[in-house]
Amino acid sequence: MKQAVRALGWATSIFWIMLLLFTVTAVYSAFQIKPSFGKPSTSTSGDTLTFSLPFILFNGGFYDISKFNVTTLISDDRSSIISQNSTFVPTIPRGVNTSITHNMSIDIGQLATTDLSHLLFNDSALNVAAVLKLIYANAFPFEVSTNFTMPWGAPLANLRLGSLSFMGGSVFMPLSFENHSYLAMTGTVRLELVDDTGLVVGEGESEFNAPPDGRFDTDLEVFLSGGAVNPRARLHFSTPFFSYGPVVISLV
DSSP states (O other), X not given: OHHHXXXXXXXXXXXXXXXXXXXXXXXXXXXXXXXXXXXXEEEEETTEEEEEEEEEEEEOSSSOEEEEEEEEEEEOTTOOEEEEEEEEEEEEXXXXXXXXXXXXXXEGGGGGSTTTTHHHHXXXXXXXXXXXXXXXXXXXXXXEEEEEEEEEOOTTEEEEXXXXXXXXXEEEEEEEEEEOSSSOEEXXXXXXXXXXXXXXXXXXXXXXEEOTTEEEEEXXXXXXXXXXXXXXXXXXXXXXXXXXXXEEEEOO
């Protein structure tokens, strides 16, 4: 009986020693995990704008990393959710450099919805909530979260309409906007002039091309079919990324 108790005591001591050594080496190993970051980039595909964040994770410790997950949630300054993206790596073996790219994608067509349409015309700061999770040595779960902002440039910033002018028997209206986005903005804009009853009294249309950080400025020819006391302009935009309208602008 005494031998059994003594053997159990030794086994318990060995178990705790092994657990202590494992814990110490795991903590030491965790400090050998070294990230290095590449250059962020942007790209477009269809109507999707993607921000790519590349990095390399060197697992210099004694144990594998498993279930590595990065999740980002992007929202506007009104707390409307724009996108949620996750990157998952099942295993990062010990002693290995692993290249990882986390992509944050924004559906530009979604910005033409009611809750997010203000981002088409106004620069803003987008809120990003990021969460990183992993399990180290198949035993220690780890989680860290952070919040940061990134600038947003509106593709139709500072939209302006001028006054009607008459030149050579034709009627023109100045139209301009600035493209503060990463996208090349091309498409058509259609103008309707309406009276206070909603009757269309004038129309015009123009193609536009505004490169990133560029400006579009034109004198849009307007074909009048009547007069209006309190005219309003209604603008309809059609681009490869979205269609939006009407944007109503008072001309008084």
